[in-house]
Amino acid sequence: MQLINFCVLNTEIFRLFVILSFLRFGVFLQAFIFSKPIRYKTFSKLTFFSLILWLLMYLNKPKISLHFFDYIFYINYFSLNINLFLSVFFILWLLLIQMKQRLNVTFFEFWILILCCLLSFHLFTLSYDLRLLYLFIERQSITLYILASFNRTFQFATEAGLKYFIFGSFASCLLLFALSIIYMQFGITNLFELQMLCINIQSNNSFISFCFLLVLISIFFKLGAAPFHLWMLEVYEGVESGIRVLFTICTKIIFCIIFIKLIQIPIWLNVNAFFITSLISILIGTFAVFIQVRWKRFLIFASIVHIGWMLIPNIVLNINAQFSLIFYLVIYTLSSLSRFACLFGQNIFNGFNFKQKRYRIQFLNMRKLNPTLSIILRFTLFSFAGIPPFIGFLAKLFVLVNLLQNYFILYSLVIILLSLFSRFYYLYLIKLTTFQLTINLFTTTTIIREIAILLSIFSIFILEGFLYPNLYSNFIYLRLLYL
Template sequence: MNFFYNFYFFSPEVYIIMSLFTLILFGVIFSTSSFYGYPILFKNVGFLVLQISIFTFILAIFQEPQLVFTWNKFLINDYFTYYARLILILTFISWIFLVFNHEDKKNLNLFEFWVLVLLSFIALSCVIHSFDLLTIYLSIELQSLTFYILASFNRLSEFSTEAGLKYFILGAFASALMLFGFTLLYGLTGLTNLEDFFLFFSNNINEDKILLYGSFFAILLITIAILFKLNVAPFHFWSPDVYEGSASSLTAFFAILPKIALVGILIKILIFLSHDFILSWRNLILLCCLISSFIGTVGALKQTKWKRFVAYSAINHMSFVLLALLASDSEAVSSALFYLIVYIVTSFLFFSVVLSIKFFKFPKTIPSRFILDSQTLKQANPFLAFYLLIAIFSMAGVPPLAGFFAKFFTLFAGVKAKMYGLPVFLVVFNCLASFYYIRFIKIIYFDEAPKIVLLKPTDKFNAILSSSCVIFIICIFIDIELILVITKLMASCFNKF
């Protein structure tokens, strides 16, 4: 029976792993076949990955969400893991729709691209289910290693090589901090399971000063490493260069997919490991929240390129998530998860518009790199201009769009926890951030383009995705409880606050 449960709750991941092996065999055999003329299997494998993702979603959605520990408490299944995995799969499918017809004309037309993407997806799913220091470290490292390779996947671009190398060096340093923290914790306590840590730290350990200060230092290192992975200031220095050097599709992948999994791990660390150090970690999160809001706002004001703007904007958005976590209750966690869902949808809309801005210059198309390229949108494609307007207003928190409700709930969680200064600080800097959002409006609708250019028509996959995101962002106020019910069920698993 235990063997059955171990595989039942992990069956979507097992299916992906078996499919991954099949994809590797398919790609190696056919791409090296002289009989078939050494075909490029990028689109073939891409369609197969899309099919695998849809079948994985069907497998996952028909499972029962219940609290079960599997694989000797290495993994956990509860409401959070159930819905977080569904969100992750839907995000992955949406990303495939976003980039499917984007990168096939560039130097990424190798089937290994999809294999690495699927590996990183498996790693993120394992991060969501992890409930032990060993599985947390191994799954995060698998995700990081695939990200390093993907960042430098375009071997003909020196910017891509630089991005991959910089990401690898700084990421290895963060991984070393995390491993040192885990090792120190195990050496002091002899434990690796998060539930055991919660029971251990619930007792009074103030009498043993070595255990107290050693555990505090270990948890500090672990939290810093996870904040680095989440692109939180002041551990953000890798993100602008990595986002800029990577391919546009991979920039969207790095900016969107890991958020829900890594925030879940951060919440678990703060609950189960930091139970007796709540004042200490709250000071760290408070400091990171303030710095992220400041650097994200000020850094984005000076950016002229899409990808670097996205990097600094993501830093600013993470400050609202950290504010909700500082409130330290179930409703605040629900607000943070709601903010992440809205951030994911808004980011997809933003990237769908940016990736659709391709200038046709015979005989090839040139993708947009600079924000000023959007000057031509109002004449060349008014729908894209309107979609970008909706994405920008949602990021700025303009009512009644989804971004307004996301920021309202996180700010309300901070006020409810009697942290009046921090929400005021974030509101002030969000008002300052509105200046560079207004600059977008000026560029799109009021600046005259220096010349008339021809845009390549938007593909069907991208049009479906962007239209769905616009409907979600505009119409969310009609039934906002539908999303809140899911986030509250996910947050109910963290009632140990």
């Protein structure tokens, strides 16, 4: 029997110990301290320091390949670096929601759910079995269901959490049904064994293709790709802004990891499904965003466009496709954090208290009210639009070059044409925040120092990515070689 080196799993074991310790500490405070409510600042600081400690532990982890229990868990260089990237993202996200003036969580369970969500992400990246992949997806989904309705003072939060649970449960049932059929057909669930078995299976087997198509449909539904995107409009509209950042980015990260894991099984990935879904997502997201006046719905449809771009590399099954997918994912994550930091940076005064801006018209006179924030928001929007010399241009360029190298010329021309249309609403927002001046109808708060520091870091990243692209491309490509 193979001896298991538990030293490699020290980070996961320590993370589980921290979660149990937080739970005991929170129950103790809630039971014995009756006069004071448990403020969220204590647990938020403890969570932040635990994330920093986990990050340091990941940096000191040995970069080796090791499998447990017959490849049910498989630790390699790629999984360790993905977990490192997830830890950095959660640290930045935690800084953003701590700086958000409206967030006032008085329940200690909120931070325990955040740590459980991160633990599910990390264990998911180490899993190479369909059963564990499904279990960790559901564990991550359950935490997101609760977080969606956690803020009881926020309007429509309970409704959004209930809708998210119903739609997510439907997709989970469909995924479980498809995985059960695959197990009934093959008798195995390990990805390495499926990879060896599918080499000898004819790719034109209609029954097997149907089972794999059901898996893709359930993943597309959970990801929010068109035409399975309607639930996002109902759910994201009622979710609190800080939690919506987690939903928008984390779901894309986890399902892109699924595609990278499953791309090693050629029969698994239906090229036509990715082809149609990516095209519909970009098409619907591009033209539906023109009629939106609320920031939330604008961000939802803009997110659907980026989902379509992330699905494009799966059409071509090679190492360059995986590189373009990871590169686009990293750029999208950091650019989204910059965009949400700009939205959190200013609030409006409605006569009684300060609230976050909800409509596009509320960003008029932004150049006069806060010139620095206006410049950083312009950099971020230019990056999302894919306009050089910003880093978003390189992310889309790598995707299109990979398509052209594999002779998807007509499809590339359609994507480029739709990308040109999508630039109009980003340029319209830049015009709205910069050149369209009016009477100052809204009193805004000044941006706090911590968000200003983060925005400066994000803006440097967006600009230097084009000046020194090898720093980012080589860093990602070297880690992709160790898949």
